[in-house]
Amino acid sequence: MIASDVAVQFIVTSAVLAAIPGPDNLFVLMQSALNGSRKGVAVTLGLCTGLLAHTTAVAFGVAAVFQASATAFTALKLVGAAYLLYLAYGAFKAGRGTGDAGAQDSAVEAAPEASAWALFARGIVMNITNPKVAIFFLAFLPQFVKTDAGPVPLQVAQLGALFIATTLVVFSGIAMASGKLSVWLRRSPRAIARMNTVAGCVFVGLAAKLATAQR
Template sequence: MIPLEILIPFFTASLLLALAPGPDNIFVLTQSALHGRAAGLVVMLGLCTGLVAHTTAVALGVAVIFQTSAMAFSLLKFAGAGYLLWLAWQAFRASGTRISSGMEPSPGLLALYSRGILMNITNPKVAIFFLAFLPQFASPSRGSVPLQILLLGGLFILATLGVFGGIALMAGTLGQWLNRSQGVQKILNRLAGTVFLGLALTLVRAQR
């Protein structure tokens, strides 16, 4: 449906965009360093599930709402910022000693997966980015535009899985080494809290 001369540049651009420092890959890095490679990979799957939702929304035209409605954009933006602030509070109050003693276990895989979904879906910038990026590579002359959007979104998610998976594995290995020290665990939690706080502030300042 879409020729290779379109798909290859699109996939290359998707890889570069996934590599560029941003809220999602920083989120994967911190969670993987704190809770291990499996946690990072599960967060990655949650983020990519959010991308599925964004792709579907663009294909169905729903994402236009967030581009044209200031209220919808603001509501989603502040919901996402509030969730990030809650994560920051959880990270700042965590104790390295309690984590290492087993009294305060790491979040379960389902919780981490849900965390990834919420992190991605409540970022209206992602919806608008998909709305602006994906249609550039679709054309009515090649058939159904919604099907082309779904295909392009799938390729973008594939690129994201590769890049974020690599980040999760590397950060998880580093985190295993660092977590031998309770003091370092506490520093990692404070660092994660600072990252969540910074992401929340960045989201609050986001403009359409």
């Protein structure tokens, strides 16, 4: 079992890391602003579900493959970058669809809104296809493992659960805060168009960052 002082130190560190601007919390922020806080929380739940896979990978040593194999790392990051570009295309398309001032109302009404389940799945895919997360877990979690505190896989699983819980709280806070922006956006179709364009640019930037990431 993990000692209480180690758990507290780990939770504080995890909260700071979760709050630092990065691909995941930016993703939550943009989706919450466009779709509301409830949808932002759905994205958060998806991202945290993806962390379960990374925790399992570290606990059983699978993540070491991505650290050792340049081919595996490159393949996974390119898949992730392609998915982000797909999201960027959808955002740019939505931005163009709501950009015509003469047809704004009908465009907004006709624009399909992603369901909570779709955004949940989107969060899972985005998180799992980011090999940097697996390597981060591989480097971060073992720092809090004590060889005399029980089986290492069990400790890693406990640390992963604490990290996921902390991330869920921090990202949900981001979703709730940025979700308030969604109320204002829904009153302004032109603002929605611009926000979709911004979202597209963010996705392109995240894709470029992931595609050029080094181990």
